Amino acid sequence: MTTARKRLIDAASTPFYHVINRCVRRAFLCGEDQLTGKTYEHRRGWIVDKITQLAAVFCIDICAYAVMSNHYHLVLKIDLDSQKRLSATQVIERWTQLFHCHPTAAKFLVGEKLSAGEHIVLDKLISEWRERLGNISWFMRCLNEEIARKANHEDGCKGVFWEGRFKSQALLDEQALLACMMYVDLNPIRAGIADTLQSSDYTSIQARISALTAQQTAPVTGKPLLPFDGTVCTLEQSGIPYHFADYLQLIDWTGRAIRDDKRGFIHATTPKLLTTLGISDDAWLLSAKDFRRQYGGISGSWDAMCAMKAKWGGKWCKGKQFSRSIHPG
Known part of the structure; x- marks a missing residue:
């Protein structure tokens, strides 16, 4: 039985989630149709622009993204502190940018001046809108509805554009977050449509590298990606809990190692992050290739996965072997 979305996404358990959505028929509705020669590449830009715009409205940060020809991946963080700090005026102003x-x-x-009855109505509206501004389902609704509407208008047709409701995975700890971000950022490399991280179009890693090297061709129209802050203490951490230099080193090493057509040269020294976390090279590479299929709706340490599953009312989790391989000890 399908688990209710409100139970799959529980910000109290973890603010980090991996989200996937696919076009109908798995057709190249966002890329290039090789049969007709018609290109839809610009639609991938629509998605990137929209997620950054929505992130500026919602209390949700973008950790990573990859927009492929017929599907896209997002790694999102719900910003509970920002959501709670919004004033009544800010809640209304943000919500009315969308509705x-x-x-x-x-x-x-x-x-x-409002009457007593209007104050009651207003308080209820603000409470409801505040909750929605930190809700991934509402974020995805605003994203998918606009993209579908624009694509159908461009194609001169009606009907379903997305295959179904989005799929999500809860990322319960730092290892799960790191493995998932790597999996998302390396999508074009694994698919064989990009040779380098710099040429991986419509990905967060390309955007981060471009910003780092001051090679952006256009100003950012929405909220920037969630930064790496390298904070050791989880309680003090507000960004992604690693240093960007370490992430770059690891994703470059992983990208070279997982490719079958071009193995490249792998240095004998294991990247710093893997050494610190105690994860084997083989386990990490397998995670970078197959993260989406290794788990069901949750990823993290095995104990944390079981605890969250028990909280939902279930008993079985998928991915015990894979979880323990990247959560040693």
Whole structure:
């Protein structure tokens, strides 16, 4: 039986989630149709632009993304602290960037006096909108509906554009987050459509490298990617808990190692992050290749996966062997 989305996404258990969505028929609706020669590459840009715009409205950060020809991956972080700190005015202003403003909220914004009944209505609206601004399902709804509408308009047709509701994986710890981000950023490399990280179009790693080398061709129109802060203490960590230099070293090494057509030269020295985490090379490479298939709706240490599954009311988790391989000890 399909698990309810509100149980799959529990910000109290973890703020990090891997999200995947695919076009109908697995057709090249966002890339290039080799049969007709028609290109839809610009639609991949629509998705990148929209996720950065939505991140500026929602209390949700983008850790990683990869927009492929017929599907896309996102690694998202729910920013609970930001969500709680929003004032009533900020909640209304953010929500009305996406949807029509309720008359009572509009009166409040312009400073008109509200009746007791209107105050009750306003409080209920603000509570509801605040919750939605930290809700991945609402984020995905705003993203997918606009992309589908624009694509159908461009094609002169109606009907379903996305294959179904998005799939999600909870990332319960730093190892799961790191493995998933690596999996997402290396999608074009694994698919054989890019030879280098710099040429991996419509990915977060390309965007980060471009920003690092000041090679951006256009200004960022929305919220920047969640930065790497390298903080050791989880309680103090606000960004991605690794140093970007270490991540670059590891993703470059992993990308060279997993390719079958061009193995490249692998230095004998294991990358710093793997040494620190105590993860074997083989286990890491397998995770980088098959992360999506190794787990069900949860990824993390085995004990944490079982605890979250028990919280949902289930007893069995997929991925015990793989979890223990990247969570040694």
